[in-house]
Amino acid sequence: MIGLKYGIVGFRGKMGREIFEYFSTFGDECVLKKDVDSFEQTDTPQVIIDFSSPSALEETVKLCREHKIALVLGTTALEERHFEMLRELANEVPVVQSYNFSTGINILRKILREYTRYFSDWDAAMVEIHHTQKKDAPSGTAKMLRNDMNRDIPISSLRIGGVFGEHTVIFSNAGEVVEIKHSALSRRAFSIGVRHAALFTLKKQKGFYSYEDVLNENLR
Amino acid sequence: MIGLKYGIVGFRGKMGREIFEYFSTFGDECVLKKDVDSFEQTDTPQVIIDFSSPSALEETVKLCREHKIALVLGTTALEERHFEMLRELANEVPVVQSYNFSTGINILRKILREYTRYFSDWDAAMVEIHHTQKKDAPSGTAKMLRNDMNRDIPISSLRIGGVFGEHTVIFSNAGEVVEIKHSALSRRAFSIGVRHAALFTLKKQKGFYSYEDVLNENLR
């Protein structure tokens, strides 16, 4: 697990800095640092991590292809043409793409997809709480979780103070309550999953993977 | 505290039965049992507890006045003419009237009245959860608590399963969260307060009292 050589696209962004800080605690080496107006490389990375923007993707893909570097992509708002680039790249190197690298949220999704049916004769609802800077409500994650449940439940959204992000699914029948709650404490929630994904790519030759594939691999 | 002789108006109602069951655990004696179509009396009660309906109040007040019996009244939807009757009765015997005999809710009200101003630069919100039989939303208690806060905060209401009644006030600034939560577990939440109120009347000659008066008396 030690000695990962990696690169970051979007190095000075909030996630870029968090990933660098977290990976450093393992002794990993950041050998490629790219940003909108800067590029610094000291060695060939085993994997490139891109949390920047869709507009940077073309160059990132080119870098990966030329040097046979795996890709972990956390950029949001991708369009179909971006996915095409990624699938093409995945014929040559491993690519992990996800809109949410939180391990906990991904485990929750699996639980809800599998277990919501056990609660078919219970009532259900969701409460999600985020800081006041968050503009959308319900959160994208809340809608994704409801979608995983395949059940149309009410979502209460609170926007308050500095809460980083909480999602609670509540089931209740006449005599019981079951609550399943995820709290992200900080961006660390995501960088842990990003490193899992980076290590995952080292075991693969090529292919297009989701975070759920990473999760399942880790169980073996 | 032992040996209270009391009467119940609305004896076969849900609160009537709960009060009877709870008071019995102390060895109290129910010497007057009145309901819409029944009346049974074995002795003169020290206090009458009425959780029936406004239409029964006139007879209850008459009973109390004739025999100098204290009154604890939990009936809701009282009108001004009912309050007039009560204030008149209170010139002769002690009367405790409240729409909510939960000790915890009454303590919460005091805390919120006094401490909301400490959170003036925090965000605030309320979440209240009740069973699906509850028709109104937000709950009367939620509105009362918001009124006590003297601050216009959003209230999220969930109606789900068999939750008896939960009210959570949440304050958050950029670095902290403070939550103050009350859960009523069953009607026992109210009968405890009713007995506090009944014992309170034994120490008084006359007067019109709220549950907060009972609360403050108990602190001495």
Place this chain on the structure above:
Amino acid sequence: MIGLKYGIVGFRGKMGREIFEYFSTFGDECVLKKDVDSFEQTDTPQVIIDFSSPSALEETVKLCREHKIALVLGTTALEERHFEMLRELANEVPVVQSYNFSTGINILRKILREYTRYFSDWDAAMVEIHHTQKKDAPSGTAKMLRNDMNRDIPISSLRIGGVFGEHTVIFSNAGEVVEIKHSALSRRAFSIGVRHAALFTLKKQKGFYSYEDVLNENLR
């Protein structure tokens, strides 16, 4: 689902009365009421529900065998010889035996058995809260859940007021927290599961079943 004819052994016990009350809301008919010193029968039940004591089991089994009646058994502290009786009876009629008929707890057990491994690099702990009358700590359910997790986690037990029963499993890594919490609100938590089990027996010819079998059947 309407018109179940059932019997109760331990009719005047707390669970006996709760089961009677709950089943009545569906129009079910209690045609056999047995207790330590009483026996009342008006018809042959489709299923007998026994929440009494191990010492009553022999007679219950005899009743079931003679009249080909299914059995739902919630009695605790069974010994091997009791299980022998039950397995023998199960050759003739359906028998559902469980120490915990809470649907929610049984779903939680499945989730923990299957998903604890996904949290192998997370810390884990459990908090369980019960009323002050509960003598044992940790609760039997807490130990059962920990056993299902197949992981030696610390359990904090609180004994306080009238809390009916709460179990919370907490997982946390450096950036996230996942909490899975079950609250039993009242004995209704169990009677719901008992009725599921009773209806389950109607679909079976014979066999020895756990509550998990009932759970899985309900998914079809």
Place this chain on the structure above:
Amino acid sequence: MIGLKYGIVGFRGKMGREIFEYFSTFGDECVLKKDVDSFEQTDTPQVIIDFSSPSALEETVKLCREHKIALVLGTTALEERHFEMLRELANEVPVVQSYNFSTGINILRKILREYTRYFSDWDAAMVEIHHTQKKDAPSGTAKMLRNDMNRDIPISSLRIGGVFGEHTVIFSNAGEVVEIKHSALSRRAFSIGVRHAALFTLKKQKGFYSYEDVLNENLR
């Protein structure tokens, strides 16, 4: 509120950097940056904030006295001789000293000091949760809160993952639960209080103050 000129002793410590980052969002100017082996000054600060160590206190006090600068002190493990220095300094300039600058914890302390007596016939307990790096259990804050309650309640301590710091006081009687919970989300919990204290010193001529004085002043 804008344009505060302040100094930091312990500038490169975790709290030093957090204070600098938070104050910068208000346009405050850090004109004195002192650390174990560095000193940088561009102007005379209105207030010095010291979150370093007791060994640095003598120099900090000297600085404050010479230039008539107020002091906000968050250093822990102070001894009596340090308090003597501070009280002497407080004859000349305003000094705010506290072991915990979280506004929420300080509000909680006040609530518990005043309201615990209302719960005298309820059970009470505390649960506190912190990350695994925290060595002491119960936390200093938990013991302080219990002391404020003036009641010997059990404290359950969980050390798990990355939870920054949660303290929950639970009261319960046979029918109700009241929970009062504080969660610190990050060091921001403290820097908000530090800035309140810094602004508080601007209104004072001299004197030795606690964080509770700051809290009360803010209410006027």
